[in-house]
Amino acid sequence: MLSIQKLSCSYGQAPVLHDISIEVAAGKVSVILGPNGAGKSTLLKAIMGHMPVVSCQRISVAGGRSLDRLPMHAVARMGVAYVPEGRGILNSLTVLENLQLGLSLLRIRSPKEGAEAALDKVLDSFPMLKDRTHVAAGLLSGGQQQMLAIARALISNPSVLLLDEPSLGLAPLIRLDIARLLREIADSKNVAVLLAEQDITLAQRCADQAYVLRRGRIVAEMAGGELIDRERLRQLYLGSAPAAS
Numbered sequence: 564m565l566s567i568q569k570l571s572c573s574y575g576q577a578p579v580l581h582d583i584s585i586e587v588a589a590g591k592v593s594v595i596l597g598p599n600g601a602g603k604s605t606l607l608k609a610i611m612g613h614m615p616v617v618s619c620q621r622i623s624v625a626g627g628r629s630l631d632r633l634p635m636h637a638v639a640r641m642g643v644a645y646v647p648e649g650r651g652i653l654n655s656l657t658v659l660e661n662l663q664l665g666l667s668l669l670r671i672r673s674p675k676e677g678a679e680a681a682l683d684k685v686l687d688s689f690p691m692l693k694d695r696t697h698v699a700a701g702l703l704s705g706g707q708q709q710m711l712a713i714a715r716a717l718i719s720n721p722s723v724l725l726l727d728e729p730s731l732g733l734a735p736l737i738r739l740d741i742a743r744l745l746r747e748i749a750d751s752k753n754v755a756v757l758l759a760e761q762d763i764t765l766a767q768r769c770a771d772q773a774y775v776l777r778r779g780r781i782v783a784e785m786a787g788g789e790l791i792d793r794e795r796l797r798q799l800y801l802g803s804a805p806a807a808s
C-alpha cells in the first residue's frame with residue numbers, strides 16, 4: 564500500500580536520512596523504532612511533504628503516482644493521514660470541533676459521504692469520545708487526546724495512517740490501549756499503519772513488521788514477533804550490534 568524507495572533528505576547541509584526503503588501493506592502495522600534523534604519524525608515529515616527531499620526513487624500509495632515533492636495537502640488527498648508528534652489537537656476547541664477539522668479532507672476524498680454520517684461512524688468506533696463531544700479537548704487526558712487525534716485522522720477514510728510517537732507522555736497501560744487500537748484499525752479498516760516509536764512494548768503488541776532506524780539509516784528489519792529479543796534491539800539502538808536485516 565505505502566512504498567518508499569531510497570529516500571534521502573537533509574536539513575540544509577546536514578544529511579538526516581540515507582536511502583530509506585520501507586513497505587507497508589494494507590491491513591498491516593509497520594513500526595520505525597529508534598532512539599531520539601534517529602530520524603523517525605523526519606521520515607514521516609518527508610512522506611507528508613514537510614521536508615525537502617534530496618533524492619528519492621519513489622514514494623507511492625497503492626502503486627499510484629510518486630508522492631515525493633508533493634505538498635502536504637496533495638499527499639493527504641491521496642489518502643495518507645498523519646498524526647503528528649504532540650497530536651496536533653486544538654485544546655480550546657471541543658472534541659466535536661476537533662473532529663470536524665477532519666471533515667474538509669473527507670469532502671475532497673469522498674464527496675458523496677455526508678459529514679454527519681462520517682462523524683457518527685467515527686464516534687461509534689470511539690465511545691469514549693461520543694460521551695464527551697462537547698468537552699474542550701484540553702480537558703481530556705493524554706490518552707483520550709491521542710484517541711481524538713487518531714479519530715480525526717480516520718474521518719477522511721485514509722488508506723495509510725502515519726503516527727509519530729503516539730505513546731509519548733502516556734502511562735504504560737494507556738500505551739497498550741493505543742497498541743490495541745492501531746491493530747484494530749489495520750485489521751478492521753484495512754489501513755496501512757506506519758508508526759514511529761521508541762516504545763518497544765507498544766510496537767511488539769501491534770506491529771507486523773519493524774524497521775530499526777539509527778542515525779538516519781535502517782540498520783535492521785524484522786517481523787513484529789522478533790521484537791521480543793530486547794538485547795539485540797538494545798545493541799542495535801546503541802550501534803554495538805552488526806547491522807543486518
Ligand SMILES: Nc1ncnc2c1ncn2[C@@H]1O[C@H](COP(=O)(O)OP(=O)(O)O)[C@@H](O)[C@H]1O
Nearest residue numbers: 574577579597598599600601602603604605606
Ligand atoms: N528543524 C531541524 N533543523 C535541523 N536539524 C534537525 C531539525 N529537526 C531535527 N533535526 C535533526 O535531525 C535528526 C533527526 O531528528 P528527528 O527526525 O526529530 O529524530 P527522532 O524523531 O527519531 O527523534 C536529529 O539529529 C535532529 O537533531
Ligand SMILES: [Mg+2]
Nearest residue numbers: 603604648728
Ligand atoms: Mg521524533
